[in-house]
Amino acid sequence: MKVSYYPGCSLHGTAKEYDQSVRSVSRALGIDLEEIEDWSCCGASSAHSTNFKLSIALPARDLIAAEKKTQDVMVPCAACFNRFKTAEHHLSHDPALKAEVEEIVGGRYQGSIAIRNPIDIIANDIGLEALSAKVVKKLAGLKPASYYGCLLLRPPEVCRFDDAENPVLLDRILTTLGAEARPWSFKTDCCGGSLTISKTTIVTKMVDKLMKMAREAGANCLVTACPVCTANLDMRASAGAKLPVFYFTELAALAMGQEGPEGWFKLHQTDPRPLLQGLGLL
Amino acid sequence: MNTFLEEVNEKINGVPIQRCYHCRKCTAGCPMTSAMEHNPNRVIKMIQMGRREAVLNSATIWLCVSCETCITRCPNEVDIARMMDVLREIAIGTGVGAKEKNILKFHEAFLTNIRVGGRINEPSMMVHYKLKSGDLFSDMAMGMDMFMKGKLSLISPRTKDMKSVRRIFEKTKQS
Numbered sequence: 053m054k055v056s057y058y059p060g061c062s063l064h065g066t067a068k069e070y071d072q073s074v075r076s077v078s079r080a081l082g083i084d085l086e087e088i089e090d091w092s093c094c095g096a097s098s099a100h101s102t103n104f105k106l107s108i109a110l111p112a113r114d115l116i117a118a119e120k121k122t123q124d125v126m127v128p129c130a131a132c133f134n135r136f137k138t139a140e141h142h143l144s145h146d147p148a149l150k151a152e153v154e155e156i157v158g159g160r161y162q163g164s165i166a167i168r169n170p171i172d173i174i175a176n177d178i179g180l181e182a183l184s185a186k187v188v189k190k191l192a193g194l195k196p197a198s199y200y201g202c203l204l205l206r207p208p209e210v211c212r213f214d215d216a217e218n219p220v221l222l223d224r225i226l227t228t229l230g231a232e233a234r235p236w237s238f239k240t241d242c243c244g245g246s247l248t249i250s251k252t253t254i255v256t257k258m259v260d261k262l263m264k265m266a267r268e269a270g271a272n273c274l275v276t277a278c279p280v281c282t283a284n285l286d287m288r289a290s291a292g293a294k295l296p297v298f299y300f301t302e303l304a305a306l307a308m309g310q311e312g313p314e315g316w317f318k319l320h321q322t323d324p325r326p327l328l329q330g331l332g333l334l
Numbered sequence: 335m336n337t338f339l340e341e342v343n344e345k346i347n348g349v350p351i352q353r354c355y356h357c358r359k360c361t362a363g364c365p366m367t368s369a370m371e372h373n374p375n376r377v378i379k380m381i382q383m384g385r386r387e388a389v390l391n392s393a394t395i396w397l398c399v400s401c402e403t404c405i406t407r408c409p410n411e412v413d414i415a416r417m418m419d420v421l422r423e424i425a426i427g428t429g430v431g432a433k434e435k436n437i438l439k440f441h442e443a444f445l446t447n448i449r450v451g452g453r454i455n456e457p458s459m460m461v462h463y464k465l466k467s468g469d470l471f472s473d474m475a476m477g478m479d480m481f482m483k484g485k486l487s488l489i490s491p492r493t494k495d496m497k498s499v500r501r502i503f504e505k506t507k508q509s
Contacts, residue, residue: 061454064490066480092452092493097400098444101422104345106506110448113502146347156505158498206402207415216406242365242401249463250440251397252472254369287476319485321476 053177055168056118056125057085060132060279061093067129067279069316073301074128074170076310080186081178085126088118094135097246108149109156111139115167116159124166126173128301130278134203134211136167141210169204170301171277172213175221180228188309190230193331196298197271198222199262200239201281216240222300226275229307236269238262245280248288256288263293272327275300286321296324306333338386345420346413353410354378360404360414370394374404374414377421387430395421396434427508439466449503452493457486 063071078085091114100107115136118125127133143150144163154160174183200219208216217240223233243262244255262285266274273296276282286297297320306313306328314334317324328334336344343350354375361373372380372394380389389395395418404414425432432438443463447454460477464470480486493499 061456061490064453065456065487066485068485068487090494092499093448093454095448096444096454098441099448100419101400102426102438102441102445103506103508104419104423106445106502109502109506113498156502158501202399202401202403206406208406240403242399242403244365244399246399247397247437249460249473250434250436250467251369254366254397258365319483321479 053082054084054086054123055173056121056123056165057087058091058114058118058125058127058132058136059087060127060129062129062131062279062283066283067299069302069319070128070279070282070299072312073299073305073316076312077174077301077304077308078126078170080308080310081174081182083126083173083178086121086123088114088125089120091117094132096131096135100135100138105153105156107135108139108142109153111135112143112153112161113157113159115139115165116157116161119162119164122164124168124173126168126170128170128277129280130169130201130203131280133167133169137210140167169213169277171204171221171225174304175225176213180224183225183304184228187229187307189307189333191226191303191307191333192230194231194303194328194333195234195270195272196226196231196275196303197234197236197266197269197273198226198239198300199243199266199274199276199281199285201245201276201278202240202242203280204277205240222275222277225300226303229303231303234266234269234271236265236271238265243281243284245278245284248280248284252288255284256290259285259288260290260293263289263295266295271295273298273324275303289322294322296320296322296327298324338384338389339381341424342381342417342420345423346416348413348416349411351378351381351412351417354408354412355410357409359407359409363403363407365401365403366397366399369397374398374418378412378414378417389421390425390428390430391433393433395425396432396437423508436467436469439463442466449500452496452499453490455487455490455492457488
């Protein structure tokens, strides 16, 4: 299948291992990614926290650019995904706002393409059977706590691709890779990512709680689909609480025997290699 | 002259907040209540009572992380996350400013970075924030570590058609 691709700013910076692993896994699964031409930032939390119209107009510029191709757009960053879905929601429910935003951006928004997260595309379009067929190294012994965070699934009437309180698609993908996804109650509890720079003390407490709860659930790592969550969990956990944090696509690439994972793991703050070596996975 | 409640409702442009029957589900699920001086349910009550200054001058409206747990669980579909955005917008627009100054400074540094290059360049955005906030030395060691690992890209691709990005900022500028 062919989809448009919106990497977003983080995937060209501190989350480059997410970008590279999404591209690598997509190639292997037959998902052809076409980057949106000359995209700009979605505005993230800072736009909607301070200026509503700006927070709709910035993603609208990208959506209009994406609509030049009649194919779904894959948005791997949960924060960008949420801003795109929110813009789509407002533009399709508020004709006056739509007209105003079209004038601001200088283009027509048709609402003709679906905004998709890679979890959704891999689990629902490619399918777990096709994914399973590509696995050459089962991730035996890896016990991830799947962490969806806030922005993939809330609010449910905007995001709607998995349950908002107890999502399961990421767990199913991890199980398909041969890992033993641990059941836990904190899949969608906030990690405080948007305040990680400006309110570090508060955020450290939130991250430590998640790490502690993951440990109590028997997990030996956390798995995300969000560069903000990953950076926050990986940077802010206290020394005694730390667990390795992976993007789910890094683990998919590892299980598929692809080139690349070891180089990506070197970029993590908490080095996951000792854990993987101990399990004979690296 | 609008009451504060009417002003907030008009800007939310959705379910009016008087639909709230104070079940406090929003507050039970909010991850930030322990850091807030007024919990989300109390903010709604304060708006209903017209306590404009106290609400706009509170740290609460800046500490909300927009996790959207409140709107997900509200039985009356009151969009509390959007309400917090609206309150921040009013505080900026009326010159009250931000009780949590560094949070607003972070947002400003972030948006300036987009206005200049169309996309965020993380190192230059961080330098800008540090200069604005005066919080120069925190995370220095971590920053160096990330740089040595090759995680920080000092130069990253930016948007080419900057005219269209600048136009968006110009046309959405709040007076």
